[in-house]
Amino acid sequence: MTGQHSLRVRLYGGRSVHAARELPISGGTETACEYFIDVLAANHWLDDDTEITCRRCIHAINREAQR
Numbered sequence: 001m002t003g004q005h006s007l008r009v010r011l012y013g014g015r016s017v018h019a020a021r022e023l024p025i026s027g028g029t030e031t032a033c034e035y036f037i038d039v040l041a042a043n044h045w046l047d048d049d050t051e052i053t054c055r056r057c058i059h060a061i062n063r064e065a066q067r
Helices: 055-066
Strands: 007-010 018-022 029-031 044-046
Touching: 007 029, 018 055
Parallel strands: none
Antiparallel strands: 007 018, 007 044, 018 029
């Protein structure tokens, strides 16, 4: 379960697939591992059901599910 991090993105130049969410106030986007995503960068947005491979994102989502 990913909770509020329903988006998937591979950051420019990266290999891992991150879980991401849109920030309600600023309108920006951040990953579950707390990386703010630059809207001008050439990131690769993936389907919402793509497997998350970033270990920090997986750990953050698991912590969120335990609360």
